[in-house]
Amino acid sequence: MKEIILVSFLLIFSLVDYRRMKVPNWMLFIFLFVVFLSFFNLENRGWTAIDVNSMILIFSLTFPGLYFSVFGASDVKILLIMALILSFSQMLDVLLYSFVCFAVYWWLFARGQKEAPFVPSLLVGVVASLWIL
Template sequence: MISILYSLLAIAAVSDLKYSKVSNEITLMILICALIMIVFEHSLMPDQSYQFSVMALVMTLLVCLPGFIYKVFGAADVKILLIISLLTPLSLMLDILLYAFIAFMLYWCIAVRDTKVHAPFIPSLLVGMGIAVWLA
């Protein structure tokens, strides 16, 4: 199930890179995959059971909502970050966000460098999630 989640995130990342938007159908499929993982108590971290963390959800909201209000994050970025925060404990969510922001900063410095161009965040989120889960 984790591989399906990563595959759906990869599809969302490619869509974000190509078209600068992610369809609601892809986001809905990611949500359904996450809900199935919650029901069957799968976790993103191997050899651990599912653990819901309200603090991970609240912290993600505190990071995402100001970014969404000031048009730094898109709606798909916020939705996918909230879906991922449902699956992770607080420590893993902090790691995911840290690595995602580092990957985004590197991508922006190398490829974009223009303040008027919106760089896609979901590919950076995919990289950050992969690194955080791999290191955990």
């Protein structure tokens, strides 16, 4: 169930990010609300089930990237929400596949551009990590 919700939202975010190069905050708030309802309230997991190592990993990778304008704000927000529901090893897999996919995309299609959408690479990374498991 968790995987279907995550892939569905990432598919919608990928389409929006590819066309507009930005994911609106209201969509991210809906995603956070669904994550809160489905994973923390309905499954009776509570906030103690959050993997702190996963959050530290995302904080340490994304905030310097946000400061130096490598990541966009919506990319950081999506990764932080994903870190709430995925374990450390799952986040490592997703990040590895996402960065490889983004590097290939940048090399093939967006080499001369200043910006490129990262959320479609996240979608590929999540699907690849779920498929390989």
